[in-house]
Each structure stands twice: as structure tokens, then as C-alpha cells.
Amino acid sequence: MPSHIMLSYQWDDQALVKKIHDRLKDDGLPVWMDIEGGVTGNINDAIAAGVEEAVVICPFMTPAYQASRSCKKELNYADTREVIIVPVMLAKNWEATEWLGLITAGRLWVDFRNAERDEEHFEMCVRSLEEEIMFNAGHLLAEEEPQTEVVDQPETPKHFRKKKPGRSFRHALANLYIYESGEQIIHPATDTRHTVELDETPGDHCYWQEIKGNGCKYYRNVVTNRYLGFDPNGDEVHSVASPSESEEWLLLVDHTDQSHQRAVIIKNKHSGRFLAVQNGSFTGLTSYNEDCKWFLE
Structure with missing residues (x-):
């Protein structure tokens, strides 16, 4: 049965997506990323399994993502399987066209265009992503216990934990x-x-x-x-x-x-x-x- 959130990205954005992956995982969301144990053995089989077990897929949209054959295969397969798509926009002054524009048309994307400006902006972007994921698929996700290794910092309220009624x-x-x-x-x-x-x-x-x-x-x-x-x-x-x-x-x-x-x-x-x-x-x-x-x- 599908159980996780899959992060679909082009390799140029791996560092940012890894940071987002770690933050979502720390907040108790079941998240899947290829470099975090998601790929073993045949890469095509592993990616297919990642899609097949996904409740949500988050494509991190850029011109390079749209031009990538691998990204196209991932998202097309997810769309065929009717996986919930929560797009994330990374590129400024650009909008998705061609196959990516078709798949994401009418979907509300989450704005990460200035996420790396500072930590405050990054946290606001992550919260927006968590809320959009929970709005679309909160009833389908099995949350994990958030990691609590850091004890010297005050705990940030996890607003995404309760799925809102609308x-x-x-x-x-x-x-x-x-x-x-x-x-x-x-x-x-x-x-x-x-x-x-x-x-x-x-x-x-x-x-x-x-x-x-x-x-x-x-x-x-x-x-x-x-x-x-x-x-x-x-x-x-x-x-x-x-x-x-x-x-x-x-x-x-x-x-x-x-x-x-x-x-x-x-x-x-x-x-x-x-x-x-x-x-x-x-x-x-x-x-x-x-x-x-x-x-x-």
C-alpha cells in the first residue's frame, strides 16, 4: 500500500532537496529520496518502486527538470498511477510548459524560489510545503515520530500534524x-x-x-x-x-x-x-x- 512522499528532482538541485528531505523527516513525515536509501540495485526498478509506493510526489520544477528524460519518466509514471502531485517551484521568472506544464496545469505549486535567502525563508517554505501535502494527502499518510536529538533549542510547533478541514x-x-x-x-x-x-x-x-x-x-x-x-x-x-x-x-x-x-x-x-x-x-x-x-x- 502506498505510504510515502517522493521527492522528484534534477541533480543540480540535490543539495536543496536533501535539506528539505531532512527537514520533512525531522518533522515526522514519511519521505523518500533516491540518495537516502531509496535506490538499490537496478535504478529503473528502484525509481519505479519509489513511485509505486508514493502517496504524494513533489516535482521540484526548473528548466533543467523539464529537460530531463529521467524526471519526465518519473512524473509521467506517477501521473499514470494517479499519485497526488504537489509541485514545488524553484526557478524564478519561468513557468512550466510542454509535458511538465500539461501535468501540473491547474495545480497549486509551493513557492521555493527564494528559499535559500535565509533560514527564516526556508522554514516558511517548508511549512507551506507541509501544509499543502497535508491538505492533499493528510488522511493517507502514516506519520512517524519526529526526531528530537537537539534538546537545547525550543521546539517549533508542528502545524501540519492536524489535517485542516479545508x-x-x-x-x-x-x-x-x-x-x-x-x-x-x-x-x-x-x-x-x-x-x-x-x-x-x-x-x-x-x-x-x-x-x-x-x-x-x-x-x-x-x-x-x-x-x-x-x-x-x-x-x-x-x-x-x-x-x-x-x-x-x-x-x-x-x-x-x-x-x-x-x-x-x-x-x-x-x-x-x-x-x-x-x-x-x-x-x-x-x-x-x-x-x-x-x-x-
Whole structure:
């Protein structure tokens, strides 16, 4: 039965990936890397076994990774076996194309572009990776006991240990969360819409389950089971019991962010509007600016 997280990388990035491997292992995650006892005997057989026993595979994306035949074989095989893919971006001012772009299209990658700037940035990147792994596959992983050899340093809280019920969105500038209030909206065309508000305090009503649609995602509130939607006619964010075109969303990495706080852009697929906050209220913008930036929590 699949049991580990496989790290797939091109050899130029081995030192960084080894550091990430050690950090994940120290935090109790079952992680597999070829140079850490993962390859014995025939290399093709060993890599195939690594993929076959993987719950998650993390491709560390660079132009060299995309150009590598070995990396292509690994990720294609994992994709064929429907292994969960959590991409990691290492290259600046570049995006995956060709076979790699096809496999990772629509997937939320974890930003490691400036991970080596200092240890604080590295720790933030690792935490983001752990949280994305747990969001996608926390129910499938058997965690190990974290290593506790260093006793002179204070223990860092391991936030990834508890799988969160869904995604929580905090606005980068306003520090407000998307909150399902459950109050019905008086609407001339329908009586099934409820209000979605902004709230200062995170809680269960701020968690949204991510459900894959046809080229989009739906977000269903974990408490009310109602779907997040947007009406451009009234510039209104709402929730409904059953999703339609108004409830189709695209979740994109914010390429411009340098904070390593898992910055994302939420775009309504049907209207093409970016979900933003201005003057403490929701609005849909036709072009991106800082008002459109959200942090995943």
C-alpha cells in the first residue's frame, strides 16, 4: 500500500532537496529520496518502486527538470498511477510548459524560489510545503515520530500534524477571512442565496472544502455545505446549496509575492473577475492588483 512522499528532482538541485528531505523527516513525515536509501540495485526498478509506493510526489520544477528524460519518466509514471502531485517551484521568472506544464496545469505549486535567502525563508517554505501535502494527502499518510536529538533549542510547533478541514482564505491587506454567515439574501431572481461576509476571526465557518470541477474548483463551506459564488451584476459574493457557473473558481499562485505566506489569487471563472477586498468589502476586479491577494491558512 502506498505510504510515502517522493521527492522528484534534477541533480543540480540535490543539495536543496536533501535539506528539505531532512527537514520533512525531522518533522515526522514519511519521505523518500533516491540518495537516502531509496535506490538499490537496478535504478529503473528502484525509481519505479519509489513511485509505486508514493502517496504524494513533489516535482521540484526548473528548466533543467523539464529537460530531463529521467524526471519526465518519473512524473509521467506517477501521473499514470494517479499519485497526488504537489509541485514545488524553484526557478524564478519561468513557468512550466510542454509535458511538465500539461501535468501540473491547474495545480497549486509551493513557492521555493527564494528559499535559500535565509533560514527564516526556508522554514516558511517548508511549512507551506507541509501544509499543502497535508491538505492533499493528510488522511493517507502514516506519520512517524519526529526526531528530537537537539534538546537545547525550543521546539517549533508542528502545524501540519492536524489535517485542516479545508482551505481558509485571509486577505493580505485587510487581514479578514472569507466567512459564511448563513443569512439569506433577498434577491429578485432567487431565494436560495445566502450572504458571505468578511470576518476578523478565523473559525469553522471560514473553512472551505476544495472540490474539483471541469477546469475549475468549487469551494463548499465545511459547516453549511453551501458553495461560494460571485455575481458580477451586483458585485456580490454569496453561497448557494448547489453549484452552477457562478460558483466556478480558479485558484492561482500569486507570482508577484515574496512573503512565502502561500499567497494566492482567487478568480471567478464565469465572470473573469478577481476576488478582492476594498474598503472592508468584497468586490470583483477585472485586473489584478494588491487588493486581490489572499493568504492560505
